[in-house]
Amino acid sequence: MPKAASRHSLAGRGEPAGGARSWRIGDRPSARRWLIGSVVGVGLGLVFAAASDALSVSDAFFDENGPIESLQALLLAVTTLVFCWSAWRSTDSKAFFSLCMAGASFVATLREVPRCGGPYAAGDLCVPQTDKDIALAIVGLAILLVMGFSRWNWRDVLDLRNLRYVWITGLSALTLALAEIAERVHLPRVEESVELVAYALLAIVALRLVARIRD
Structure with missing residues (x-):
C-alpha cells in the first residue's frame, strides 16, 4: 500500500498531506465578518482622530517619529x-x-523607524540608512535561503486557490491606501490613526494564523 505524501514544516516535522499545518477548510475567513470588522476599525480610527482634535491632543503625538x-x-x-x-x-x-x-x-517596521540624519530623526531614536540596508539584505537573503532549502510542495505553494485563505491581507493594504489619501490632503491625525488600524488588521491576520495551527 503506497505511503501518504509527506509535508514538512520549517520546524522539520513531516506529516501527511492536508495535515494540521497546511491550509484547511476552516481556515477560510468569513468575508462578511472581515469586511464589517475592517469598516468598524477604520471608523474607530476616524473617531480617534476626531476625538484627539476635539480634546486638543498635541499635534506632536501625530508627528513623524x-x-x-x-x-x-x-x-x-x-x-x-x-x-x-x-x-x-x-x-x-x-x-x-x-x-x-x-x-x-519587517520592511514596514524599518520604514516606521526614522533614518539618522533624516528630516524626522529625533535624538537617538533613529537607525542609520546603512544599517537599514544591511538589515534588509540579511533578512532578504535569509528568506531566500529558507525557501531554497525548504521541502515544501511547490505545486501547493503556487496554487492560486490559496488566495481564498489570504485575501484578508488586502484589507490592510486598502486601509493603508486610505491613510495615504489622508496624507495627500494634509490630514495627519486621520493618516496616522488609520495607518495604525491597518497595522492592527495585519497583526490580527498573523495571530489568526498561529491560533489555527494544530500539532
Whole structure:
C-alpha cells in the first residue's frame, strides 16, 4: 500500500498531506465578518482622530517619529515575530505566506523607524540608512535561503486557490491606501490613526494564523 505524501514544516516535522499545518477548510475567513470588522476599525480610527482634535491632543503625538509612530513600529515588530512563528510551525503554502508576510512586516517596521540624519530623526531614536540596508539584505537573503532549502510542495505553494485563505491581507493594504489619501490632503491625525488600524488588521491576520495551527 503506497505511503501518504509527506509535508514538512520549517520546524522539520513531516506529516501527511492536508495535515494540521497546511491550509484547511476552516481556515477560510468569513468575508462578511472581515469586511464589517475592517469598516468598524477604520471608523474607530476616524473617531480617534476626531476625538484627539476635539480634546486638543498635541499635534506632536501625530508627528513623524511621534508617539503614534512608535506604537506603529512596535506593533509591526511584534507582528513580524508572530508571522515568523507561524512560518516555523506551518508547512507548504501557509509557511510560504507567513514567511513572505514576515518579510513585508519587517520592511514596514524599518520604514516606521526614522533614518539618522533624516528630516524626522529625533535624538537617538533613529537607525542609520546603512544599517537599514544591511538589515534588509540579511533578512532578504535569509528568506531566500529558507525557501531554497525548504521541502515544501511547490505545486501547493503556487496554487492560486490559496488566495481564498489570504485575501484578508488586502484589507490592510486598502486601509493603508486610505491613510495615504489622508496624507495627500494634509490630514495627519486621520493618516496616522488609520495607518495604525491597518497595522492592527495585519497583526490580527498573523495571530489568526498561529491560533489555527494544530500539532
